[in-house]
Amino acid sequence: MDLFLQRVFDAITNGSTYALIAVAMVLIFKATTLINFAQGEQAILGAFAVLQLWYWGIPMWGAVIIGMLFSAVLAAGLERVFIRKFDPADHLPLVIITLGLFLVINAIAAIVWRFDPQSFPQLFPSGNAFTYNNVRLTWYSIFAFGSCVLVLVVFQTLLTKTKIGLAFRAVSSNLESSRLSGIKIGPTLQFGWALAAAAGTLGASIYAANPVLQIEPSMMLRALIFSVSAAALGGLDSLWGALIGGLTIGFVQSVVVQYIPFIPNEMSLSAAVVVLLIVLTLRPSGVLGTKAVERV
Amino acid sequence: MLQKLYSSRFTPERNYQIAKWTFFVIALLLIAFAYVDVGTISIGSNNYNLSLIRLNKAIAYTIAILGLQVVIGYTGQIALGQSFFFGTGAYISAWLIADHSWPFLLTLLIVIPSCFLIGMILGLPALRIRGLYLALLTFGLAAVFPSIVKLDKLYGYTGGAGGKLTSNYKFIAPSWLPFDEVAQALQKIPLLGDFFGDGPLSTREESRLWKFILFSLLAGLCFWLVHNLIRSRPGRAMRAIRDNETSAAVSGVNLALTKTLSFGVASALGGIGGAIYVAEIGIASPDDFSSLVAIYLIVGLVVGGVGTLPGAVIGGLIYALVPDWASSTQSIAFVPERWLQGPTGSLILGVLLIVLTLFLPGGIVMGWRKFKTKLLGKELSTAR
Incomplete structure (x- = not known):
């Protein structure tokens, strides 16, 4: 029983970090029906930027926020230069x-920060929030899950309560009609890419901050497969589906x-691929996604 | 009727084709004899390896990319997991060679049908899954291959993380091939003779040369078969699916059969490539078949040209040479050393x-064809 409970907690920890990357994929899929295979690498680049900022003496959470901004701007640029011109x-x-x-991003991260694993600073208080016999629920698990829910709530609010969020939802539901009603498609999609990259960077930072892991350029490849499965399981265009998918894959x-x-x-x-x-x-x-209808 | 047939067989066009291919084969043989020994070129302080080992690897990649041409280029299914079948072929061949002492060519008789079947079975979900979803799934397949061969239960067959050695099997050139005579004749050519080494060939050189010729013949056979497949009824069905799946179905193309067939053919070609790869390097190890390899094969496909057969050759050469040369480049003026010691090859390929x-969506081959059309002022032929 103890072992089972411990494993459930592990599942929640892992699942939350997968869900954060999955949210990033879902955002981009919602906007452009594109799966961004570089999402994991963009996220790890952001996490390395966070690490670098922390080395330069910026407090940890400040570094995370600057890192998120950095990767958001980078993603907006990537979308403009490489993605927009394609049908x-x-x-x-x-x-x-x-x-x-x-x-390219993987190679640049490896060239700049080398392949050696480095330890990533703690984002959350260390130690256990709760112990029962041998079962330990660490603060890390609680905060990882909490940040995932927080990110989802923030995104949900952004998408439902703000004007650009409305535009984003319009574009993701029907590109042609929203263009006809005067929505600027390009900047709206760019906004989606930026949000996604920010979420990804947060996810990678939290993933790397796991006390049992170290950061290295190729660590996201595994996480990418888990996150992709999570996103597909939840339905590729559903934000909350990403959380459910992430937790299920973690489980x-x-x-x-x-x-x-x-x-x-x-x-x-x-197992994730299966x-x-x-x-x-x-x-x-997926579980919460919208069914696609095909017209000839 | 006979007159018509006769005249169509001996047009200047056809003579040109025959001359082109003869020239190509002779050039290939000359290259083989010139580089049979490990040679290096030095540019600045960097040494670049030029030897048949690279070319043999390129042949292996070329055949795997040819498979991608069938499934992505001609059928339009985004299947990214070619490294899975590359690895499967490699491991089956390695297992038969190492544990059952089969000769290399005989292993292909097992590799081809088993990869074909596995590809068809794994292609079954592709009947329901399309486009991006298929890309995702096949990428996942490529990502799990190393962990499958590292399984403890399969240790007896795959050799686990250490890999499966096949170097006990030697390629021995048949004695009726006049390698020595040709080498010595080439060495006697004035001025150019120096390129072809000195004296008779050693056993190792002969075996390497034999491997190159054998692999080239295999590759030629694969190309011929795929070329015919593309121009046959199933090939036309594949191209119809690529161009518009719904209208292909309406015109009576059997979608399920054609798609699974193209998956099977692609996987079988991947398997042949893998078997050649292992025959060349003498060991099948899990990390040689990672998802990065799957992406590199896609690079080869795109750089050569999606949906063109010669593109596979260019792609294979680029995959075999670029990362290797990038890692042997240790110093270039004005470039910090840090940028040369990391995964520069991966950066360049990306x-x-x-x-x-x-800028050139058709790859190098289509770019060349466009250039030629401009130069000659001829219409670009639509059949490709």
């Missing part, structure tokens, strides 16, 4: 461009896989 | 991918 309905060039960005990774004897521990990545396969085959719109 | 997609 959103033609997926292949867009996938190829994001794969190219993946390679599969930390709880389900542990209790199935014939699946070895290191297969958690494969979940992805099942979801996409049986219910491509 | 930049190439972006730049070509932005």
Whole structure:
């Protein structure tokens, strides 16, 4: 029982960080029906920027906020230069461009900060919030989950209560009609990219701040697969679906896989891909997503 | 009728084609004899390896990229997981060679059908999943391959994280091939003879040369088959699906059959590529088949030209040479050393991918064709 509870807590911890990256993917998918393969790398670049700022003596949370701003501006620039000129309905060039960005950003991060893992400063108070027999719920888990919910609430408010949020929702629901009603498509999508990158940077910072992990350029590749599965599971265009998907993937990774004897521990990545396969085959719109209708 | 057939077979166009291919084969053989020994070129203080090992690797990548041409270029399905099949072929071949001492060519008889079947089975979800979703799923597939071969349960077959050694198998050139005679004849050519080394070939050189010729023949066979496939009825069905899936279905194309067929063919080609790769480097190790390899193969596809057969050759060469040369470049004036010691190859390939997609969407091959059309003032042929 103790072990089970501990694993559930682990699931929540991991799931929240996956959910943060998944939220970033969902935002971009909502806006442009594009899956950004470079999302994880953009996030890790942001997290490295945070680390660098912290080395320069800026307090940790200040560094995180500046890092989020930095990656938001960078993402807005990337969208303008590389994404906007392509037809959103033609997926292949867009996938190829994001794969190219993946390679370039990954290489730059590795060149500037090297491949050696570095320890990332603590974002949250260390220690346990709650102990019961051998079960420990760390402050880190609580804060990771809390920040994920907070980000979702903030985004939800941004999208429903502000004017640019309204424009964003209009564009994601129907591009042509919103263009006809005078919405500037480009800047609106740019806004989506910026928000997504900021969420991604926060997610990567929280992920790297996990006391058991260290930051290194390729750490996001694994997280990317988990997050993608989470986003697909929740429905690729649903914000809250990302949280549900993230928690489910975390649960599969930390709880389900542990209790199935014939699946070895290191297969958690494969388990995530299997979940992805099942979801996409049986219910491509995910748990909370909108069903796609095709017209000829 | 006979007259018509006869005249269409011996047009100047056809003579030109024959001359072109003969020239190509002779050039390939000359290159093989010139670089059979490990040679290096020095530019500044950097040494660049030029040897058949690189070219053999390029052949392996070329065949894998040819598979991507079938599934992405001609059928329009965004399948990113070619490294999965590259690895599967490599490991099956390595297992048969190392544990059952099969000869290399015989392993292909197992590799091709099994990769074809696995590809068809994994292609089944693609009947429901489209576009980006398929890209996601296949990328996930590529990402899990290393962890599958590292499984403890498969240790006996795959050798775990250490990899599977196949170097006990040697490629021995058949004795009826006149390698020595040709090498010595080439060495006697005035002025140019120096390029072809000195004296008779050693056993190692002969085996390397034999490998190159064998792999080239295999690649040529693959190209010929794919070329015919694309121009046959299933190939036309594939291109119809690429151009417009709904209208293809309306015109009576069997979507399910055609898509799974193209997945199967692509995977089988990936498997052949993998088998050649392992035969060349002598070990199958998990990290050689990571998701980064899947992306590099996409780079090869795009840089060569999506939907063009010669593009696969260019792509394979770029994948085999660029990262290797980037890592042997240790110093360039005005460039800080830090930028040369990191993953510069990956950076260059990423930049190439972006730049070509932005400015030359058809890759190098289409760019060359456009250039040629401008030069000759001929109409660009629509069949590709």
